[in-house]
Amino acid sequence: MAPAAAVASAGAGAGDSARLAREVARVLDDCRASLAVHQRKLRELAAIRAASGGGGGRFLRAFCVAVTPLFDLARRSAGSDRAARFVAAFASASASSADGGGDGFLEGFIRFLITASEAAHRPARLRACQIISEIIMRLPDDAEVSDDIWDHLIDGMKVRVQDKIPAIRSFAVRALSRFAGDGEDGGIVDLFLETLDNEQNAEVRKTIVLSLPPCNATLESVIESTLDISESVRRAAYSALSTKFPLQSLSIKQRTTLLHRGLSDRSASVNNECLKMLKDDWLIKYCGGDVVALLRFLDVETYESVGESVMAVLLKDGALRVQDGHSIRQYFTANGENEAEQVSNIQLMDAEVALYWKIMCKHLQAEAQVKGSEAATTTGAEAAVYASEASDKNDLLDNVLPSTITDYVALVKAHLSAGPNYQFTSRQLLLLGEMMEFSDTMNRKIASSFLHELLVRPLEHEVDDDGNQIAIGDGVSLGGDKEWAKAVAELAKKVHSSVGEFEMVVSAVVEELAVPCRERTADFMQWMHCLAVTSLLLENTSTLRNLRVTAIEPSQLLHSLLLPAAKQNHVDVQRAALRCLCLLGLLENRPNAELVKQLRASFINGPDLVSAMACKALIDLVTWHGPQEIDQAIGIESPDPSYEKSQFTQVDLSEMNDDDLNIGVLDILFSGFHKDDWEFSLEGDNHDNVPTILGEGFAKILLLSENFPIIPSDLHTVILSQLIRLYFSEETKELERLKQCLSVFFQHYPALSDKHKSSISSAFVPVMRAMWPGLYGNAGGSSHVISKRRKLAVQASRFMVQMVQTQLFSTESTDQASKSHESASGSADASNNFDISEEGLAIRIAVEVASCPDKKTAAGKAYALALCKVAVLLRFRQSEQKAIKCMRGLVNSLAALVASDKELMKELAQMAARLRSLDACPDEELPQDEAEAIFKKLGLDGGFKLDTNQAVPLTPAVRSVRPPAPPRRRARRAPSSSDESDVDGEVNLPAASVNRVPATPSMSAARSQRASKTAALSKLSAKPAAAASSGESDDQSDLTSDEDSSGEESS
Helix, strand or coil: CCHHHHHHHHCCCCCHHHHHHHHHHHHHHHHCCCHHHHHHHHHHHHHHHHHCCCCCCHHHHHHHHHHHHHHHCCCCCHHHHHHHHHHHHHHHHCCCHHHCCCCCHHHHHHHHHHHHHCCCCHHHHHHHHHHHHHHHHHCCCCCCCCHHHHHHHHHHHHHHCCCCCHHHHHHHHHHHHHHHCCCCCCCHHHHHHHHHHHCCCHHHHHHHHHHCCCCHHHHHHHHHHHHCCCHHHHHHHHHHHHHHCCHHHCCHHHHHHHHHHHHCCCCHHHHHHHHHHHHHHHHHHHCCCCHHHHHHCCCCCCCHHHHHHHHHHHHHHCCCCCCCCCCHHHHECCCCCCHHHHHHCECCCCHHHHHHHHHHHHHHHHHHHHHHHHHHHCCHHHHHHHHHHHHHHHHHHHHHCCCCHHHHHHHHHHHHCCCHHHHHHHHHHHHHHHHCCCCCHHHHHHHHHHHHHHHHCCCCEEECCCCCEEECCCCCCHHHCHHHHHHHHHHHHHHCCCCCHHHHHHHHHHHHHHHHHHCCCCCHHHHHHHHHHHHHHHHCCCCHHHCCCCCCCHHHHHHHHHHHHHCCCCHHHHHHHHHHHHHHHHHCCCCCHHHHHHHHHHHHHCCHHHHHHHHHHHHHHHHHHCHHHHHHHCCCCCCCCCCCCCCCCCCCHHHCCCCCCCCCHHHHHHHHHHCCCCCCCCCCCCCCCHHHHHHHHHHHHHHCHHHCCCCCHHHHHHHHHHHHHHHCCCCCCCCHHHHHHHHHHHHHHHHCCHHHHHHHHHHHHHHHHHHCCCCCCCCCCCHHHHHHHHHHHHHHHHHHHHHHCCCCCCCCCHHHHHCCCCCCCCCCCCCCCHHHCHHHHHHHHHHHHHCCCCCCCHHHHHHHHHHHHHHCCCCCCCCCHHHHHHHHHHHHHHHHHCCCCHHHHHHHHHHHHHHHHHCCCCCCCCCHHHHHHHHHHCCCCCCCCCCCCCCCCCCCCCCCCCCCCCCCCCCCCCCCCCCHHHHHHHHHCCHHHHHCCCCCHHHHHHHHHHHHHHHHHHHHHHHHHHHHCHHHHHHHHHHHHHHHHHHHHHC
């Protein structure tokens, strides 16, 4: 109802107050139509207020009466929102001194709104909070409002922040936002931060993020909101960061984190908001449009990828272009007569400048290639335009790059000679060589000479207090940096682009560096340098064929350099040699026997860092060649195809000899899981440790299991069990890389194939047996330790259930995946794929509970309870009739073992009822031979006798001192249309469910006095019903006879 109509009906004939209220209501009605009339209506309402004698008293009462209908509207509408905004605008405008701000109208109206915000009526609270928030946001700074009113309003809005209606919470947060920035905010900021952590509604979270004041306490919360699941909240977080937090107030880590998240966000709107913050605020407002100054805020030497992303997105947006007169040539101050003078006359670049020119030159080259391609694929004037644009880009690139190869080489040498602080700049300049022209013979000669200097340049090192040399870097790459080695290789392949020329040049350097190594006169730094160049050669060649015509052939390289290096005493030399052996093994068609033997020996007997590198090399060779190829290389014959290996050979690595070649590579690697004394550092990425490498490697083998048919499916179960235990192990909780890798693996593994789900189902029981304390040979411990280990085992069990319930990515078993697990409309035809789904897992759990050897111990009872709580979570498909009947026969054994847990007994009873409803023939039992076939398919031992007749009791039966009284029965009568369903429900109940209703000793005596009379009356009343319906009487007579016999016996 419109305000005018409501006021007219409520206050007709009430005098001047009613007339004034009708006038206000008429103005409000006019404001519902459009926002365009609000300014004119504000003046009109102000005139009505002035004519009434002011804002206090009579006008306030009339205004509140006219506004009241807005609080009764159950649903928000555009018209009512316009009227509410007009009311707020008028109230805030009345606070100014020119409009009589001291007459008490605003304070009185706020009191009215506070009262409405406390109403039990939801629309009233919503409208009151909406108007309050609008008033506060519009209120001028000089508004005269008493502190008591503000305190009352703040307290009321704090309560409304916890309201159950999201819209009310949102308006309350908006109302408090203006007070949050004060020095004494009364805990508003703390309330916002607490609410933000627990809030479920995305719109409320968005409002909180936009309402947080800029301070150190709120900065982290706003940054964390950039990871919110809601797109609108992430976008609001970037909006708040750009408007409230200056660039200088953020740390380097925070700046790069925000840019990495925002520029790679999956939502285009969040990308645009982040780009707006980057371009409009950070670049233009705080850096004056200087992108190099912006890059200095990002520490590109540490966060190079973020700097490249910033440059790329700004170039794509068109915000950057090469300014006139700016080029790399400006860093050449003068041309010297000789090379030494030329180097000394070069101005050194900062890291940000070098990254800027690298990205800019790549962009210009890419644009020129795109325009040239478009010119080649079009004709006429359009082709001429594209060709002209491509020519302009190429000319601009030529003007930016050094004018000659000599200048380019001199520029790089100047930065190399400046020391390690300019290593980053030197690498960026090396990458510029990909855009230089080396077709001229003289240019290639100059560049080739420079490359030779780079390759033979000694590794950087430091000297400790004892005079020992310590290599700087990773110890396996050229220059101690993988990115530096990659830049050198790219430049070398650009200069020596002919087929086999790259291998010829680099192998000559290897031959030169290997001379002191073969003569046994080289120290460990020379060994590492030679191996670094060797790894660069092996990593960047595609086939060994190109190496057979070089200065050092592969066989000579293996026997004269790599194998002797692997036997050196220095750990870093051994690591570098093993990496080269792995690269060489990947290039070979068949792995070399001596190469495999050395890797095995290093994994078994080497130091932990060496074992980690050997482990990584063996796994790479296994995934590339296959485990059977690795074993055959050292003389281990392939197993008989008819023999299915079900377990890995247990090997004690600490007692194994190098010459023990009868154990396969997978057995040796898997034994690494059982070695407890691996050492690893928790600093950095902590990925160079054996547990992490083994976990990643075996996860890769399972994902690519179709490529390794030689590995039996039973071993898949063993590997998966080990990975699950590793994931939930307390010993590996600090290995973050391993946790992340296994998390991604478990997310994808069950969704790729039904075979994978079968492996998960088969691994469930072995995992639980291995993790449960106090059973199957597992150690116990204190109560705290046992409780903690049980919780981990329960988490693992539920985790495996979730994996079994995961839908497939592929089209395999699409029909099965698309059906509901318990759809009554599903096909009732028998199916036989229960072993890959929840049915097989449920049967495995039931058999495990029934066959647990220590059922009477505390550990055994807790184990049975935990497994039963998992079993009730599983669902059966109606098509799996045999599995349903089998599980029906096993549920009773579960109930007998967990009778002490009433809640679990209820869940088992519900499960039994579900299974009975899904059973197409509930009265037929599953033949024992078919049950044995099911157990055999699941890999279980047979011998379990199924019992589908016994019903699961709802609560555990308690033995009474006295004989149990005969149970009471409902008097039978002829069924009618109104109670037909109830009668059917009684007929379908099994007799045992009636007989096993528990009777406590205190109640049995009172019931026994009237039990005989009740049973007799029930017999007499049931006889006519039995004669009326023969079909029902047959079923009921069995139930009656059982009850009567039990009653007679008890009497």
